[in-house]
Every structure is written in C-alpha cells, then in structure tokens.
Amino acid sequence: MVPIPLKKLSKNWTNGFQNPLQQIRARSEKHSQINTGLKHGFVYATQETTIPFKLIVFNIEKPDNIGMLIRSAYAFGCQELLIVGKSKIKVTGAQGTQQTLKRRRFHSLNQAVEACRSEGFEIVGLEIGGKPIVEQQFCEKTAFLLGNEGRGLGPSRLVCDQIAMIPQWGGVPSLNVAVAGAIAMYEFQKQTHTPTAAFQNEKYYDDFFTGG
Incomplete structure (x- = not known):
C-alpha cells in the first residue's frame, strides 16, 4: 500500500x-x-x-540491473515486472522490494507482450531513435520494454506500439538500463500527477520497505 x-x-x-x-x-x-x-x-x-503500468525486461544480463529496476519499479508504483530470459535477481540491488513487487517470468518476449496486451496495455520500448520521452503521450495502460544492456531491443522493437528515447547531452553511447528504466517510470508518473508517497525524516515512508 x-x-x-x-x-x-x-x-x-x-x-x-x-x-x-x-x-x-x-x-x-x-x-x-x-x-x-x-x-x-x-x-x-x-x-x-495509481494508474497501472508494467515493466518488461528482455534478456538483461546483469543481476544488479534487475535488482535496481525492481527497487525503482516499486518506488514509482509499478504494477508488475515481467522478466523475459534467464536473468537472475541480485537481492542486494532490490533492497528488500523484491518481496513485495509482483513479477512473472516468460520464456519468450511474445508471451510477455501478449500477456500485457490481453489486459489492454500498450507497449512502449525504450530505444535510441524514438520520440523524446518528455514529448511522449502515454496511454492509460503502459508497459515499458527494456532490452539488453549492450544490444538494446534490436529487431524486437517491432513488437512495440511506440518507441521512446531519453535525450542525452554527454558523450556516452547510452544510459545504464536501470537508470533509463527509472527515468521512464518517473516521466510516466509525472504525467499522471499521481499523489506521491509520504516521507518521514529523510526517507519516504512505507510499512513494507525495510531496505536502505
């Protein structure tokens, strides 16, 4: 809650x-x-x-990235995490939130996409060359799709209804996938104007969160 x-x-x-x-x-x-x-x-x-949104992670290789995405997904009110591939979760990155965030595993991307579409979700992929995310008009139900750390989405971007990108001003080729996912989720919630969680002292308050 x-x-x-x-x-x-x-x-x-x-x-x-x-x-x-x-x-x-x-x-x-x-x-x-x-x-x-x-x-x-x-x-x-x-x-x-909260307006429901989901997060699909496709063939992400580093367990730390999955753990950090879980933590960010929980912080931004994600309804569910769908994991495609053999990704492992590094609990230290999730800071305890892996115990509360709903998640499912799928053998193929098509299965995960169909599961979202059957519930009325639109698939928005994060990839270079898409529409700047600050200009994106998200639909009522959005599922963000994040690809592999090195290869990105590649041809799998064809399953997306829309492609969004996060503009950069520096010289690195791309953002870390966990960072990109967090920015996308924040931008979604900023558009919804969903009330934020309360905070005590220097941290947001949540009965279920025990991490640091």
Whole structure:
C-alpha cells in the first residue's frame, strides 16, 4: 500500500489537468479504495489509486540491473515486472522490494507482450531513435520494454506500439538500463500527477520497505 499525506486528499488536487492521463487519473480517484485507518498521521491508499503500468525486461544480463529496476519499479508504483530470459535477481540491488513487487517470468518476449496486451496495455520500448520521452503521450495502460544492456531491443522493437528515447547531452553511447528504466517510470508518473508517497525524516515512508 502506498501512503499519501492527508493534504494530498484535497478534492482540489486534480485542478489544472490537461492531458488524457491526467483526466483519467482524476476520474479514477473518485473510485479509489481508501483505508481510513490512521497510522503515523497518514491515510493509506491501495494501489487502485495509481494508474497501472508494467515493466518488461528482455534478456538483461546483469543481476544488479534487475535488482535496481525492481527497487525503482516499486518506488514509482509499478504494477508488475515481467522478466523475459534467464536473468537472475541480485537481492542486494532490490533492497528488500523484491518481496513485495509482483513479477512473472516468460520464456519468450511474445508471451510477455501478449500477456500485457490481453489486459489492454500498450507497449512502449525504450530505444535510441524514438520520440523524446518528455514529448511522449502515454496511454492509460503502459508497459515499458527494456532490452539488453549492450544490444538494446534490436529487431524486437517491432513488437512495440511506440518507441521512446531519453535525450542525452554527454558523450556516452547510452544510459545504464536501470537508470533509463527509472527515468521512464518517473516521466510516466509525472504525467499522471499521481499523489506521491509520504516521507518521514529523510526517507519516504512505507510499512513494507525495510531496505536502505
């Protein structure tokens, strides 16, 4: 469950929405399930209060990257992680969040894509040459697809409905895949205007998170 500060529940928080995702978020808030039991001064909202998005990782080789993606996915409210290939998870990178984030494994990319499409998700691949992610208009249900650290998506980009890229200003060939995934998830949530989690002292508060 994602904690929300009481002030975030103001009926006026949806004012100023313009793009389709923001309008969807405003309507869905009316039907969200709120647990009004107070704890540490917060009201807790179930995951139904966030617009669902998924993350597909395809043939990522380094366990550290999977672990870091799990941590970021949990932080940004990802509904599910779909792992394609033989990737192993390095628990130290996930910082305990691997115990709470839902995930499934698939032998082929087509299986993972079809699983998402059967639930109405649009597939957005992250790859050089796509539309800058800050200009991307995400649909109500988005599944991000991340490819191999060295080869990227390659021909597999053909399964995507859209291709997005993260612009760079330096001289490195590409971003680390875990970093790219985190940026994409942040940009998605920024568009939705989903209320953020509350924080205590210097960290965000979550009953289920025990990592550092």
